[in-house]
Amino acid sequence: MRYLPKSPADRQQMMREIGIQSIDELFAPIPAEYRLNRDLKVPRQMAESEVIDYFRECAEANAAGYGVFLGAGAYRHYRPVVIDSLISRGEFFTAYTPYQPEISQGTLQAIFEFQTMVCELTGMEVANASMYDGSTGAAEAIMMAVRVNGRKSALVARSVHPEYREVMSTYSQHQGMPIAEFGFRENGRVDMAELEKKISEETACVLIQSPNFLGVIEDVAAIADLVHKKGALLIVSIAEALSLGIVKPPAEADIVSMESQSFGVPLGYGGPYAGVMATKEKFVRQMPGRLVGEAKDSNGKRGFVLTLATREQHIRREKATSNICTNQALIATMATIYMTIYGREGLKELAQQNLAKAAYAAQEFGKKAKVLFQGAPRFNEFVVQTQEDPYDINNRLLEKKLIGGLPLKRFYPELGNAALWCCTEMNSKEQIDAAVKAVGQ
């Protein structure tokens, strides 16, 4: 086996020194009746070229080279080649969690930079080193809010990603943390009247998404006012991180839970991505996940360490803020490199291009179908309602190597033949025009 650096003679020598005749003596602690006396039923050992051939076949059986109009929590943006070149360095990708700071300064400083950039972008004061993704991060944010203010229940907008909401309900079900939902208005923004009616002295937090699942940017300041008046915390979930290039950061929120996939992370059929949680300094001890802090060494030199670890499971065990251990460090590093490449000007320019593409597409679709949720600002997603079933439209588009918007029937049956479309800098005008042409054909 080519990954194993031992000759048969090495193994013999080692067994001799240990004092055993056969390797099976080392497995003697396993009761004989449970020892496996056959080969595992897995594919036979393959050459590297065969492994590549197998996956190339799989990749070809998948769509490749299509124009993609899907967003809905996973966004197709251009990934500068520098990202993979850098994160392919073994020192980044074959290192463990930086528990030994003296030989982990690279990872630690990169995460410190990540935390700083997330704070700059979200308007929060502190950010952690990453969560699994946006959905679990949102669930953890609710648990955190409950710890912060001691209340029990949560209110979540129906315009939050439906799969995020499913994850929240899975997490909360046995923690005595009831979650209720409130709706959205005709312009796609949350229904403030319904929120006001439902929020109570029991409400620990209100969670909204902005831009929301319907593509609409919420009036965060107004919602924050209402929520804070009732003594609850506001959590803002962000699925499309690139929106922060031109959208005002949700600085009025108490906790921001963001999916950073848009920042240079491959779509990868849904993962791995990286969530990130950011909050106000006063709540930091209730925040889950790892945190990197600045420190000085014995010579006064600047360095970085994992800090405030007493919040975490390896120390506090069943009383920890979360059970999270492994996070998404390498993905956070990807995002850090991406944010560095585009930086202060590029994120803005790129976000402007996204906005322009989506605005053009929405305008064109509007000529042949109904674009829902007008009257509130949007970023790069919009909902199109058609006469025809969007699945049929999408089937026609597939023939043109285009993947159409996400049909919403599964999540919002009341919207009828509606689909959520997304346009990024990757969608050319030709693609958009071709897609529009297929509608109402």
Place this chain on the structure above:
Amino acid sequence: MAYPKDRKYTKEHEWIKVEGKTGTVGITDHAQESLGDIVFVELPKIGAQVTATSSFGSVESVKAVSELYAPASGKVTAVNEDLNQTPEAINEDANSAWMIKIELSNPKELDGLLTAEQYEAYIAEEK
């Protein structure tokens, strides 16, 4: 004098000094020494009720958390806010770095606590 005689001690390594109806609570020198450098103290709010032998907060070092147990029951009347900024005060002098003051609801509970001599004997045995 590591363990002043003007107060009583718990087996969980807290001290309580009673003046009138008020008990002042801190942790012992032995406790601070075994915890190491203290970086954070979590204390209840003024007005909170604490119950003898139940946790009222925690102290943290870089790699450990230790619960604080109330030596007696009562209402919290004062909290040493200075410890938020300078938790190291506990390491410097555990006997003067008090944490909370309690208005005792049942002073008889104190009878079950250790005297300075008993506490010293107790920790010697624990070692």
Place this chain on the structure above:
Amino acid sequence: MSNNDIKKATRHVIQNEGLIFEKSSPGKKGYRLPPLDVPEVDYKKALGQAAREDLGNMPEVSEMEIIRHFTRLSTWNYAIDLGMYPLGSCTMKYNARVNEVVARLGGLAEAHPYQPEKISQGALRVMKTLADCLLDITGMDAITLQPAAGAHGEMTGILLMRAYLQSKGNPRKKILIPDSAHGTNPATAAICGYAVENLKSNARGMVDIEALSAQMNEDVAGLMLTNPNTLGIFEQEIHKIADILHDKGGLLYMDGANMNALVGKTRPGDFGVDVMHLNLHKTFSTPHGGGGPGSGPVACKKVLEPFLPKPVLVQRPDGTLGFDYNRPQSVGRVRMFYGNFGMHVRALAYTMANGPDGLRQTTEDAVLNANYIRKKLEGDYDLPYKSSSMHEVVFSDHRQNEKGVKTGDIAKRLIDYGFHPYTVSFPLVVHGALMIEPTESESLEELNLFIDAMKSIAREAQEDPDLVKNAPHSTRVSRLDETAAARKPVLRWKPAQAKSAGE
């Protein structure tokens, strides 16, 4: 002691580097966008009050600087690619390069999770093939690949147990967890609404069968057991353990963190485990990446299958693969989409590169390496539990402690010798633990260098304890003041710092 005793490493000049923000200046760019092919939109007009003013202190740097910045940072890290990384229970094995190549193939890396199933058959086939392999490896009946990491898998598994018990009428109140367990186990039980009851190990470092019998009752939902446990010891009475739980209607959860000791030699499903997670980033060689991503598939017995998170991957009557969302008894989703698919690709590539013979040899080599280290070091370090070791061995600092040298000091001194330290002070049942897991990826030569280093440090601890206590002596930063960092946390860079901080 002199540097002549250090055979594996030599000091070497490495670059200094500030924070990226300190290199930033207005007008530098690391990107160029193509021209916009649709009409421009004034975003401030379009967004109105929701428009952002500026991006604060986000950096502005050129591509060249970005390459140097992150390359320089990378050189400050230790990595498997540099040498042995013997962290116990972390299984720091070789991360094969072919895994990275296939995970980046366009059709897989660029697949959108919501693209229609008919153009996702390749991705689904990868997931199905991996699932089938993992089922045979674990001896279980059903599996979900959705959990994103080990602790996430634990949560999924305990939710399955809870849903199953609930369907029988009573979810019960407690989970038993051995004192040697990883901290995620109790934290997970708490999230799933269970109280945690500690289970003491016996003198051999295994579950105390009598204590288990005494503690097991109708209030106990089950036991979370790591096997081999964190002492590297196989629970020899595993089937008795399972019987005790099953007799009282409880279930056996296995934390698969240490599965690298078992693959191809024995199967948890055969020895009574009802549900378990695997860490693809340990046993199946997907990269740790400085702390993630991971992937924590959960495999279970037939009775737990109805409760698996949705959607569940199924083969349709026409032979195509797809997701079944109609799962009324499901515990719900634990993550959006389908899990860390990129890690599924890598784990399958690992499995295929090994085949049945390679996987077995891998396990044997991992156990052989640990036992070789044990044999060579048991004269120098205290071995608190004498039971046979599987893939890892746990020593204590008992002997070195006589000179005031602790496990953390020995660990730091190992850095000077060119190694990453072992896992320090864990498991908690061993005072001053040194938890060493070499994995199969180490050659005899590398193992001997490690053993020499450990022996040399043991000598130093006797002859010059301060040398060990003040280690490391050769890193770009010496021991960092973690106390000060925790008392006054500085968790982000701010412009004001720039003046005082420069390197």
